[in-house]
Amino acid sequence: MLYGTITEFxxxxxxxxxxxxxxxxxxxxxxNNPKYKRATKVSAPEYIENLMTWVQTYFxxxxxxxxxxxxxxxxxxxxxxxxxxxxxxxxxxxxYCHHFEHITELKMHQHLNTSLxxxxxxxxxxxxxxxxxxxxxxxxxxxxxxxxxK
Ligand SMILES: [Zn+2]
Numbered sequence: 001m002l003y004g005t006i007t008e009f010x011x012x013x014x015x016x017x018x019x020x021x022x023x024x025x026x027x028x029x030x031x032n033n034p035k036y037k038r039a040t041k042v043s044a045p046e047y048i049e050n051l052m053t054w055v056q057t058y059f060x061x062x063x064x065x066x067x068x069x070x071x072x073x074x075x076x077x078x079x080x081x082x083x084x085x086x087x088x089x090x091x092x093x094x095x096y097c098h099h100f101e102h103i104t105e106l107k108m109h110q111h112l113n114t115s116l117x118x119x120x121x122x123x124x125x126x127x128x129x130x131x132x133x134x135x136x137x138x139x140x141x142x143x144x145x146x147x148x149x150k
Contacts, residue, residue: 002115003091005103006095006099006102006103006106007045009099010044010094012043012046017043019094020096021093023136024135026047027039028040028042028046028047030050044098055084055088058080063077082128082129086129089119089133089134092112092119096116096137097136097137116137117144120134120141121145
């Protein structure tokens, strides 16, 4: 939803690579999609669109998100959830590193900050994402968590 507010500023022309600053580039890979069997360089909007479509396939899959109580999760569900969160973080990283001015112009920065903080606290609480994955936004995350007294 937050990314949706800045899609007009994030195109294959403005963001031909899925970057977070100049140190981190994310390649798209999906073993179930012949086009992306290998890790592939893609534009930021292509990465994010692929990601959202890919996540949606899991949301719609009863093995991973059972709609009835008492139905067991698939054995590989924890690994899938971790990959989903790891990849979703990259959208935050791209937005912060490349579109923060757009976010502030739209006065969305507080929503973005709150959303990131919840995301990081949730991931940390349940050890879902390796700390190293947060590196592109480490400084910001340290400040956010420190201001909490944690
Ligand atoms: Zn972009």
